[in-house]
Amino acid sequence: MRKTLGAMFVALITGLSLVAGGVAVAATGNHGKPSYPTTICSTWKMRGATGQYPAVVFGGAPAGSSVEKHKAKLVKPVTGVDPGVEFASKDLSVVTFTTTTVKVNYLLGAGASVSAGAIRLFGYDHQNADTLLEAPDWQDIATGPVAGQLTLSVPAGKTIGTLGLVYDASNSSAGSVTFTNLKIGAKLVRFTPCVQVSPSASVSASASASASASASASASASASASTKPSSTPSASASTKPSSTPSASASSTPGVVVPTVIDETPAGGTLPLTGPSGGTSRLWLIFGAGLIIAAAGGIAMFMARRRGATFTA
Secondary structure: OHHHHHHHHHHHHHHHHHHHHHHHHHHHOOOOOEOOOOEEOOOEEEEEEEOOOOOOEEEOOOOOOEEOOOEEEEEOOOOOOOOEEEEEEOOOOEEEOOOEEEEEEEEEEOOOOOHHHOEEEEEEOOOOOOOOOOOOOEEEEOOOOOEEEEEEEEOOOOEEOEEEEEEOOOOOOOOEEEEEEEEEOOEEEOOOOOOOOOHHHHHHHHHHHHHHHHHOOEHHHHHHHHHOOOOOHHHHHHOOOOOOHHHHHOOOHHHOOOEEEOOOOOOOOOOEOOOOOOHHHHHHHHHHHHHHHHHHHHHHHHHHHHHHHHHO
């Protein structure tokens, strides 16, 4: 009899422990490890440009250009004087806590050439930069044959406000350049809007995303077009392609939430969130504890009642 009661008592204590554990997890589950964003979102626009600098005329994305989530194909316009194309974002707000590398892969197509510094990655420490007239704060110029990677080194404590890619008029080659997997630190930068849409609206949303991207064809291409082949690649790159007022008008710096880039986070700099898939497990633990505790309690009650009846 004592052994039976002891086993029932153990079952009761085990069940209560599981219940207590489930409650503890529920209380602390949403305050676990920091959750850092893996994708950086902003507004990207592509524009074609023709005309000798400074009389540059900007238009929509050149025919054949395309934009996907992490890939952008820049095609030089087939008509016009000194054609070029730029793809840029002017509403970034990325703060660096440590020295951060910005990098992107590129691939030439249809006879494109890197000569005269025509293909570049560039950045500014402020939003809405005039990429046609302002020299960039950071830039890298492609020098490889067909494929390669461009990189920028942004010091700690800086804010990346404008970032862009260009295939400008520094040389007379036509063709296209495809840029892929642009990253700031370890975080991918999206070329299309980070918007959640319903399945029924997904088709129209993706269509509008690519349309807006192409309509944004960078002014920086035109900017480079205006620089025309310069005596040195850095000179041609210094007059970075510029974006149009419409691109800057679409951004609202006062509403942009900064993205913090810290490759070695010390904690407390970003909101804390708990695991997304732990709720079902929590309820299983909690429910199992309740069942075991209830079973143990009922068994003990029945055993004592029977014992009392037998003695009487």
